[in-house]
Amino acid sequence: MRAARLLHLRSLLQTRTQCRANSILSHEPSGPKMNTEIPGPKSKEFIKKLEKTQNPFSTVFVLDVEKSIGNYSVDIDGNVMLDVYEQIASLPLGYNHPSIQKVFQDPKNLSQLVNRPALGVHPTPQFIKQIEEILLPVAPKGLEYVQPMMCGSCSNENAFKAICIWYADKHRDGKPFTDEDLKSSMYNKAPGCPTVSLMSFEGAFHGRTFGALSCTHSKPIHKLDIPSFDWPIAPFPRYKYPLEANERENAKEDEKCLARIEELFHEYKSKQKPVVGVVVEPIQSEGGDYHGSPNFFQQLQKLTNQNGAALLVDEVQTGLGATGKFWAHEYFNLPASPDIVTFSKKFQTGGYFAKAKFQPKQPYRIFNTWMGEPAKMLVLDAILKTVKEENLIENTRKTGDLFLNGLKNVSKQYPQLVLNTRGLGTFCAFDMPSASVRDKFINQMRNAGIQIGACGDVSVRFRPALIFTEKHANIVLNKMVEVAKNF
Template sequence: MALHKAVLYRNLPKILTNQSRHASLVPGEPDGPSIKTSSIPGPKSQKLIQELGKIQQSGSVAMFCDYDKSIGNYMVDVDDNVFLDVYSQIASIPVGYNHPGVLKLLTDPHNMRTIANRPALGVMPGADWPDKLKSVLLKVAPPGLDLVTTMMCGSCSNENAYKMMFMNYMKNQRGGEEFSQEDMDSCMMNKPPGAPKLSILSFKGAFHGRTLGVLSTTHSKAIHKLDVPAFDWPIASFPQYKYPLDQFKRENQQEDEKCLAEVEDLIVKYSKIAPVAGITIEPIQSEGGDNEASPEFFQKLQKITQKHGCNLLIDEVQTGCGSTGKMWCHEHFNLESPPDIVTFSKKMQLGGFYHSNQMMVQKAYRIFNTWLGDPGKLIILEGVVEAIKRDNLLQLVQDTGKVLRSGLDNLAQKYPQHIKDVRGRGTFLAFNAPNPAHRDRIVGNMKNEGVITAGCGETAIRLRPALIFQKHHADIFLGKLEKVLSQLK
């Protein structure tokens, strides 16, 4: 069936230019959501949640899904409810469910053997690995960053990127000298100078992952951090803007300046405690509430890192891979030079980071682990990148984004008691409810209407559709949202 669909699809190359209201990029999508059960999760999901609860903590599970039936932007659950998915598995599904291009690649015998025989990529990679890195990962690299290291997930991508910043910082400190015997002996016992007192500067509201290093730079929600020891590293304020942006230009500019001054103060303060080897920042703080900062903020932040000899890491785990209308969100910022490191995961299917030549670690086995990523995931990404290019998905994201944005702006004007502060880029959009309970009610009611969205931060609702989200999907979403808002008390 998968192959049949793929063939069908290839016979319709003009689908985008000659688009009827329901001509979906992924064939076979239903016309809209449909809800069969009186409550969600439905009875079959509830039973499975109980079953899972006997094996592991299942309190976060919303429902169980049928991924054989799910297609394109539509997710089907085990109770046969059909949802328009505007959350995409925490922003990690790039071209929808069962994309024919991806399924086709998975039937290829060489690709199947690549999945069956996952090698230790740092020791014995497969013959086509350099070519795949070039033809897939480097084909969509951020401008100016030609080197790439692959990992497994977002947390370990950031962890290893931090290590690269520490190593680069110490390389500069050491001025070309080799490691001393004291370095080598002391690091084995977790002591300086070999394990130096250095830090990564992060921002309030940031999310960079959940393993112990990156968790020390995550400050989005207490539940992520409670009871886990953390490094004493500097934490600066992230701009908190007033909306609409064009009415509060001066105030928001002052907010930028205040936060940048705090960054510089912290760098100076920590130079005596644990010098700042690098700054980590999201182009849009995602888990923390879809908090945005201006291009000027990022430009000036980069200048500060250069002035103080810190490295700059842009964490594009959630923002990367096209959903802001550019492949990488920081491309919107017109930085004078590329950031030192850009991390990715989620929609990219495997984790990793692009980095500049200067960041290259000179010795082997320093940034290393058994698998160093997964060639099987690069096969899926290959299908994703092909679809992005062939179907001009970045343009589609911009076009659909405009429809969503203006629809949300209208709803915010019509229902100011329910939603406000519409913001974002491309289809990576968000708005606020007046309070957390109100927000949760909107998300819940949307689910009952057959639309999956999600909260972030205190009061925000975030949109994370796949890149194949088209105008007619946006119309359905906006119609359902208006229905929910109009019925809210």
């Protein structure tokens, strides 16, 4: 008995050490391997079960979370797919990464995992250290205040609120609330609840709760039938590709958008709905992977400042390295940092970084029961350490360069099918001639073992993990050619 137990213990220790010593990539399969169409018969059976209690229409396949590994997702029919979408861009280290496994295996973490505190009233010393040692070291330059949240939508909603509070306080010259403020606020009326506005962009996506949804304009199906705030909506640049051949035209596009933004500031001021903040993605993702030039963002920041508003950069999808820089807005060489930067997805925890002036002066204004979660911070810590140790952002930049070049080559081979290739790091995309062609292409790619995503009306987006390497990029490119050839 004793010997058997010891042997078991030893083998456990060995497995663990091996896992640590080798990179996750050495545990991956050599490539995709498909057994069935997607969804396969077992997935279909489970989807049928879901129908009884859920809306199953968006379900693609049922995931075998135990067998999925690294860049490869495995479904319950045993199909092995190279996953270049990673749970809607939310897994930075792919599946079952040993550094994240360790978080849950370490008995030292148990009490933090078991007891979720209400961090706004009873923070733990561990959480206070996590703020200092995990979140602040990755803060965008110039942003010294951080507020953890739960998901992307609530990060944006709370950042919007911080902007509204800052703006109102500024216009009150720091004076206390009047009785009229207090009373009217309880009935959703001005002056307590003022008719200020947030400016957002055509094609933008900032989430699906009522405030975030009022700034989302990517697809009608997200917005139909839901009441919305009358807030200004500006055009976001739509460039011609390749960029180097269309510089003059694209610069004009920037000018046109900026002129309209300026107009909207004035229009909403005279409508008594002054713009308190501008909300923008560094790359419009859900809306179709639309990029704005550094010049566009620099001018946008200038206009925003001139109009006394705050600039919020929503890095929920772009943050944590996918573009080859930690924050995508680093590409814009802004003369000063944005006022607020929101994050979620790859961070596992939502939240926002902000300048100190966006910290309300009174308690309970930016508040909820949980205010984030220590367990998620433990996972984020493991992620950030691995990203650093394994140079994963550099990897993403290098792999991204190769991958984008490869996409451009495929586009040259199939110029009627693969259009407007573009990207930063591995955050790449291209357009197709129509939505139906795009949907068919994604479906065929999936059945060839490559899991990619749609965005906008006609675009295909790649959102691989940060452990996506040249080898994986080549598999994707080869499969694209294979699928395109027989399309």
